Amino acid sequence: MDAQRLDVNLEAVADWMSERGLGEGPVDEAVPVTGGTQNVMVRFSRSGRSYVLRRGPRHLRSRSNTVILRETRVLAALAATDVPHPRLIATCDDPDVLGDAVFYLMDPVDGFNAGEGLPPLHAGDAEVRFQMGLSMADALAQLGAVDHVDVGLADFGKPEGFLQRQVPRWIAELESYQQYDGYPGPQIPGVEQVAAWLESHRPATWKPGIMHGDYHAANVMFSRTGPDVVAIVDWEMCTIGDPLLDLGWLLATWRQSDGSSVFSHSLGGHSGLASTDDLLHRYAANTTRDLSHITWYTVLACFKLGIVIEGTLARACAGQAEKEVGDQLHAATVHLFERAVNLIDAPH
The missing domain is CATH 3.30.200.20 (Phosphorylase Kinase; domain 1)
Incomplete structure (x- = not known):
């Protein structure tokens, strides 16, 4: 070739x-x-x-x-x-x-990406699919347990003030989309409400660690012979921050109890998946981190991811991305903010 x-x-x-x-x-x-x-x-x-x-x-x-x-x-x-x-x-x-x-x-990874399709074993066995979700929670807990200083990543990110920076950082990103010709502005109900709630409910204490930054089902590879995650891939968003935002990201992008998903991929289209509660309980069993604010992290994940993918619509309006893709991702953004508002309003 x-x-x-x-x-x-x-x-x-x-x-x-x-x-x-x-x-x-x-x-x-x-x-x-x-x-x-x-x-x-x-x-x-x-x-x-x-x-x-x-x-x-x-x-x-x-x-x-x-x-x-x-x-x-x-x-x-x-x-x-x-x-x-x-x-x-x-x-x-x-x-x-x-x-x-x-x-x-x-080294090549002997595994498959569940976003592209499932082998017969995984497609044909609901219990294997259920365990795939739990294995994702296990792998994420393993990452969250690594001491970033001990492995030489003390200077890899700026953890001090990480949570305080999140809302201003992503509101600024959303405002920056105005630079694209033809973008009408963010027509996203709930932005101000979610931003205000995040600022007023931010956890007071947290423990820094390695964050993958984009942890969802299409960014891991699974074993061909069982449900285990054999590699977390695509580390380009990695930093030192709060690893619980990765957990919130997993919960926000996983198929919800009503069957909805932010991203359509092969695994999410099958029955028998673990619930978000199953994932949370599995992670909790393998961590010493305080999960009492996990709703906050899930709302932040919805907020951040929604703003990130809205950028495709802005670029599409200026002819720099496909309009159909931009419209699809805008719909996903609206859905993410609806979910965030529902999480805020739900009794905790």
Whole structure:
């Protein structure tokens, strides 16, 4: 397969690998790895060993290389933990090797993405699907238990004031969408109400830790032979913050008791899934964190995610994204804020 199709100069990669003792001779069996990410990924083999290369998108953004290098720091830090993750092999922090992009190599993960489809075992067994959700809660609890200082990530984020920054940060993001020509402004009922509630009910104390930043069912890979999560993937939003926001994110994006989902993916379309209460109870059984404010974190997840995906509508109005996708995500934003308001109004 030619390098242009793969968006990677594999001859340059092979030369770089040879300098580091990572095999000899040509790169074989190169194929693109597809999925939800916009980053470029290529699977190949060399000297009998399989690799996956990951770099930023074909058209790099201003922070693409920084994000990729941050991912490598996290993966390296997780190597000595029980958190399921892709195993880092080597990092190239020199953009000149590929002409513009840094990259890294990792071991392929023997698993599948439930956002793209379920194997017969998982599609045909409700108990396996039920346990898949619990395994997601287990993997997240394992991540939340890692001491970020002990694994070398003390300077990876700015945890001080993290919760206080959230509402102003995302309100500013929402206001920034006015820059897009044709965007009529945020037609999202409940924004002010949810923002005010979050500010007045913010937890007074919390414990910093590693946050994935986008923890949902399409950002993990499951075992082909059972329900276990074998790797948490797509670490580009990772930081040091409050890991309970990851739990709120999981609860906000999981299929709800009324059958609704923010994102449509293969797993969510099947029966027999664990409930959000099941996920919460499973996480609680494996953590020492105080979960008494979990409603707050779930509301914050709805608030933040809703604002993030509203940006696609704004870009679509200016002709920078597909209008159909923008309209779909705007509907999801409205749904997320409706859910947030319902959580606020529910007795606790």
